[in-house]
Amino acid sequence: MTQFSTFEVIPAVDMQDGEVVQLVQGERGTEKRYGDPVEAAERWVDAGARTLHLVDLDGAFEGERANAAAVEAIVDAVDVPIQLGGGIRTVDDAASLLDRGVDRVILGTAAVEDPDIVAEISEQYPESVMVSLDAKGGEVVVSGWTEGTGLDPIDAAERYADLGAGAILFTDVDVEGRLEGVRTDRIERLAGAVDIPVVASGGVASLDDVRACREAGAAAVVVGTALYEGAFTLEDALDA
Known part of the structure; x- marks a missing residue:
């Protein structure tokens, strides 16, 4: 699988209770709802998305996938690569x-x-594993961003690259969902540490944040709240 031959802007379709939602800093109770996941996925593909980023938030919090039906419906409905977590x-x-068709x-x-x-997964399906390193207060957090691990994101990224990960998803939880801008120094350090x-x-x-992520060395950027709230259009982001 060829990954990210050019810089991509990837719309997020985060799902909770069968609906698209966006959370602030990953906290339950802060969600704003945006309707049907399949309709959202189709809208982003129609607008030019080359990849979709799906997250089963119920799965992330509870450890069991709860939005499988919506995921399968999206896989059937669109013809672009899909990355799925949760x-x-x-x-x-x-x-x-x-x-089943997730890429x-x-x-x-x-x-x-x-x-x-x-x-183990990479051996069977090369380049199919994206490891999510979600950083909060300088450490990797898990279980829906609720538990600290003490792991440094750069050390972790280097380890997973050695284990065969095809890509790293780096989420800066401290600024997630707040529409206050990206912190490019963290992206730049991580991108410079792995191949x-x-x-x-x-x-x-x-x-400007989209451009900053590209200039910091990211291969792509996942965008959620800014697109759903109309801060800019996906078409404008792709042009940028």
Whole structure:
């Protein structure tokens, strides 16, 4: 699988209770709802998205995927690569999703608890594992951003790259969903530490933030709240 041959702007379709939502700093109770996931996915593809970023938030918090029906409907409805995270805890979970048509599985909690899962999946499905390193207060957090691990994001990224990860998803939780801008120094350090693509997420509020992520060395940027709230259009972001 060829990944991110050019810089991409990837719309997020975060799902909770069967609806698209956006959370502030990943906290339950802060969600704003944006309707049907399939309609959102189709809208972003029609606007030019080359990849979609799906997250089963119920799965991330509870450890079991709760929006599987919506995910399958999106896989059937669109014809662009899909990366999916949230509640993927085992090799079998990942394999079933990849066989079903998901292009990349995003592992966060599972990768921290059992790093070898990255190597096991990557051996069967090369370049299909994106490891999610969600940083809050300078450390990697898991379980829907609720538990600290003590892991340094750069050390973790280097380890997962060695284990065969195809990409790193770096989310700056401290600015996630706040529409206050990105912190490019963190992206730049991480992108400079590994030879695999780093996808940035968190804090994007303007087209300048999109450009800043690219200039910091990210291969792509995931955008959620800014697109749903109309801070800019996906077409403008792709042009930027």
